[in-house]
Amino acid sequence: MWYALTRVFPGFRALALVLSTLPFATMAAEPGDWTGVWDTQWRGGGAVMELQQDGNQVVGTYPGFRGEVEGRIDGSELAGKWSDAAGEGVFIFVMSPDQQSFMGRFGTGEWWTGVRTDKKIQETLFGKLDASSAELTLLSFLKAGNQAGEGRSDRLGVVFQLLDFSAFDDSLTPYDRIDLARLLFQIVDRLTFRVWELRPNGDLSGAEEYTVNLTQAGTNLPYSLTFRPGEPTNGTGSEPWRIVVPPEAEMREALEALLDNYDGAVPHPRKHHELASPRDTMRTFLEQWNNARNGKRELFLKTMDLSQIAAAVREDEGFLLGEYLIEVLYRIGLPLRQEIPDDPNRQAAYTHFVHPAGTIEIQPVGQEDGSFRWQFSAETMASARQLFMAMEDMPLAQVEQRRESTPFFEIRNNARSIHRDLLQEAGAGVEVWQWIALALLLVISIPLSWVFTWIVAQIFQLKKSDENHSLSAKVRFLWPLRLILIAGLGLLALRTLGLPQAVDIPLRVFIGVTLSIAGGWLAYHLVDKVSEMLDAHSHSNHRYRDEILRSLATSIAKLAVVIGAILFLAEILSIPYQGVIAGLGIGGLAVALAARSTLENLIGGITLYADKPVEVGDFCCFGDHLGVIEGIGLRSVKVRSLDQSVITVPNAEFVNLNIENLTRRDRMLLQTTIGFRYETSPDQLRWLLAEIRKLLLRHPMVTPEPARARFAGFGNHSVDIEIFAYVKTSDFNKFFGVREDIFLRLIDIVEESGTTFAFPSTVNYLAQDSGVDSERTMRIEEIMRELRHGQKLPFPEFDLQTRTELRDSLDYPPEGSVDSGGGGNAKS
Structure with missing residues (x-):
């Protein structure tokens, strides 16, 4: 790939030359140090190999097979020949970057790996x-x-x-x-x-x-x-x-x-991890100790019955008790596994060691899945500390097998080196040095927590009081944070101090309860704080759009905090809440039925957020009501009606209503029917239709399509013209103004036509009644005859040129109105 880049982009070639001159470019080419003892393995076997390097030449032996190797180094690669009692061949080893292991091949591709060991070959191989x-x-x-x-x-x-x-x-x-x-x-x-x-x-x-x-x-x-x-x-x-x-x-x-x-087969090399016999358990316990010290504790803890220890502290306490037990076994003498029964069908417990202070016993323990696992008994684990204290001065039986101590024993050994009396018990089984360590913890953690919370208060500008809360920021944030810090340091100390169970477990429970309450309190108020920050940073024009999401998220987060704190507290106090949770599967139906309306409203609220038919601030029509949406919560929707009262509608009911969101209209419908007296002649009616259509086309606030005026039919007391048009506004006040203007102009048109509006009444023709204006009627009829002879009747529609000329040609607002600005030409 690099070659291709240098061919396509010549600049890469120059870059390659520059990089080759840098110090790190030559590091990989320097030969590694192969001198030392290597513990190697291949498929089905392995050997301890000792290598000696002289320049680029390496020679070595693996005495277990009377084997010899010799090769030449090229960078991190060692290639050469091997020979032993089985034959000879070639090999290639490549050292890892940390020079602590290598990967290799030999023969027809068989793998050969090795890891460096600090021991001499005689110690590693012969013993x-x-x-x-x-x-x-x-x-x-x-x-x-x-x-x-x-x-x-x-x-x-x-x-x-x-x-x-x-x-x-x-x-x-x-x-x-x-x-x-x-x-x-x-x-x-x-x-x-x-x-x-x-x-x-x-x-x-x-x-x-x-x-x-x-x-x-x-x-x-x-x-x-x-x-x-x-x-x-x-x-x-x-x-x-x-x-x-x-x-x-x-x-x-x-x-x-x-x-x-x-089952007729030699057990798999890791079969003992199933803990099917006392031998398997002891073997796994001793093998996994080093892994447990490095943090991989799962299998190590499985070898011990820790059911009598609170679940929340089981891992730390189990590891500490296992460490005590390891120390006891070092003093007894690590057993050969062949000395321990490995009968998978054994029923009786196996007793490995008996002492007045306690017994080391391995017994079958039933598991949750119904199977049995051999584990160090709960009684053995409970007495592990007392056993160690009783045997502490006993010299190690096998010093060469002793592993590196954990921090607890290192601290304890340092205290012992200062003065033996520091190991004396000073009440409740706690040694003097442990009491001193607890006192130092308090002396250090309290001022440290004050300093830390002061820094937090300065960074986040937490005020002593808040207008939106009755509780001060100290109570809501700083005090719980201090308690969490002190409790956290205490928990770290307990993992190191190795206090006796009679003191350690109550302290852990107290610390756990403190963490549960303080942590829950802090998290609960942090949810409020985050919600307030999101609300404050929301855009003003979209301030209420996602309020329902914030309300839902805040409520769910608070509920999760409360439930989490309660479950953590139950874990600390070893309350069997798992059975209660499982029981909810049976009682859940009854709870669901009892809280059906609440659940329906909650689901309705989620539906309102997902579908968003309305948002806070929208003016809508739902059912028989009109109003503005003021709030959407977990349970209900609050609407401010036209009479300024607040209507509360459950979410489940609201989502099932026919909701008309009036705020989201881009125009408003103007529709009305006008009735004229039956004395109105057809030509008068035609003139009215034409003039009304002109009015709609010329008005700048009316959309040209589908604005129409049509002869709708014959009423009981009138001939009817239906007007249908859209006004270019979504604001009610503007709409009412436009409608008013159109209606007033309609009155002028009707008056000019010579006819009048009809009304549902009986007409008695008296001498004083002018009736139909014959002069105007004749004039209108003459106009219509001229249009008819000139083939210009605007029926059923105006021609395109006329429509274009008439469009938006009226003055609106009308001349002389407050909003006209002194002029009334809409085209100006």
């Missing part, structure tokens, strides 16, 4: 092998096998000196021997026994063999393991004891019988 007795030989073999089970097959290669392969010929390669050693280990791993119980009753001096009978937990299947003395080594004169490796066919038959209890 301490003791074959001075049968039980110590077996102990060394089991330790190597337990490590090899993690994929480091060369761990078994180093114990060849502990095994007697006399049943096989000399053609065995190291890989063959490792396969046989692994097969033997898989057999022994299925058995349960105490190594110290293998010690013979008598003296074995001069004995040619020593056989022990081992059994499988649960099935009691026997297996005999034979030991033979070997030739003295290192001039000590002592005879090392070796385990006799039986023929392969015999071992496979024995393994097949032992695997019947495990």
Whole structure:
């Protein structure tokens, strides 16, 4: 891609030259430091490898397979040849940027990875092998096998000196021997026994063999393991004891019988994570401790029954109790997993250690899904701290297996180094140094919280009082913020101080209650504050448009805050609210029926927001009412009627009404019917129709389409003309003014036509009645005859030229009116 860019854009070529001269451009090309010990793995095996680098040349060995490597470095890449008892080939390793691991390939593409270790190869690979007795030989073999089970097959290669392969010929390669050693280990791993119980009753001096009978937990299947003395080594004169490796066919038959209890297959390397036996639980507990220290606590916590600890503090308290238990096991001596029963069908609890201060016991515990899981019992976890205190001065049994301490034990050890009396209990099981730490916490957190809230008040300009609230900003924001800060620091301190449960749990509950109340109070008022800010920043012309959304969001947020605070409080107090929530599924129907109208109104409010038929400030007609929308809430709509009263309509009812939003009109309809006396002649009627149409076309406030005036028919007392037109306004006041102007002009037209308006009455023709004006009638009829002879009658419509000439030619407002401005020409 870079090459293509430099070809298309020559400027990139110059940029590439500049970048190549920068310091970071050459860093990747510098060779990495391969010197050291690497713990490597490949498919189905692994080996500890020691490399030595000299310039660009690297040589190394992996003694477990009598292997050697040599290669050349090119940047971060190491390529070369390997050879061992299985053969030889080429390899390529690429070091990671942090130089702590590498990825590699060998052979036909098999992977080969490694990670750097700080230990020397002798410590990592060989350890301490003791074959001075049968039980110590077996102990060394089991330790190597337990490590090899993690994929480091060369761990078994180093114990060849502990095994007697006399049943096989000399053609065995190291890989063959490792396969046989692994097969033997898989057999022994299925058995349960105490190594110290293998010690013979008598003296074995001069004995040619020593056989022990081992059994499988649960099935009691026997297996005999034979030991033979070997030739003295290192001039000590002592005879090392070796385990006799039986023929392969015999071992496979024995393994097949032992695997019947495990569905006929060797368990997966991570099968013990299912905690199906005491051995699985102990093994997982010890393996996962380091992961738990790094924050991955889930599997570690599963090994312990923490049901007696409040759910809100279960993780932190469980981790602390697990740390106490680990410290106790370090002092007892970490057990071999083969010494712990692994019968998946076992029912009775397994007791690992007994002390007056407590017992370490693993038992099956029922889970929520109906299954059982082996866990350290609740009683064991409750006594873990007392066990540690009772055994604290006991030296570690296996110093080389001791892991790095957590902050709690580091602080405690520092306090111990200052003065032993700081570890004395000073009431409620709390040690002196812990009381001092709690006091320092208060001394520091209180002024710190005051300073912090002062800074917040300055940044956000929180005033002492607010006209919109009866409570001051201190009460609404600053005080709860102080409590949250103090409680938060206290919670962090409790996770480090390791207080006894009798004090730790009440303090955690108190802190949790404080956080629940203060946090809920603060969040509740923050919702109001955010709502006010959104309202203040809304545009004036759209101020009320989304008020319903703000109202809904504010109410829902407040409800969520209250429910969240209550649930958190229930969690802290270990109230089984889950059952109550589940019960709502059954009682929800009854609640829904009881609150049906409320829910309908809530849904109606959401519908009003989504559909937006009206908004606050709109003038609308709904049902038999007219009015302006003043508010839309969760339950109802408030309307200011024409008589200035407030009508409250439930949302559910309002959305089902025929709502006419008058504010959203772009014009208003003018429609009326005018009746004329029956004495009106047809030509007079034609003249009236023409003049009215001219009026509508000429008026600037009337839309030309579909403005019309039509002879509508014969009424009981009149001949009727229907007028239909749209006025160019959405304002009622303007509309009434335009309508008034048109009606007045209509009176002038009717008067000029010589006829008069009809009215529903009986007419008695008296001498004083002028009747129809004959002179004007004749004049109008003459006009219509002229139009007819000239083929200019405007029926059914005016021609296009006339329509164009007449359009908007009237003076509006009319001449002499207040709004005319002294002139009345609409075209001017």
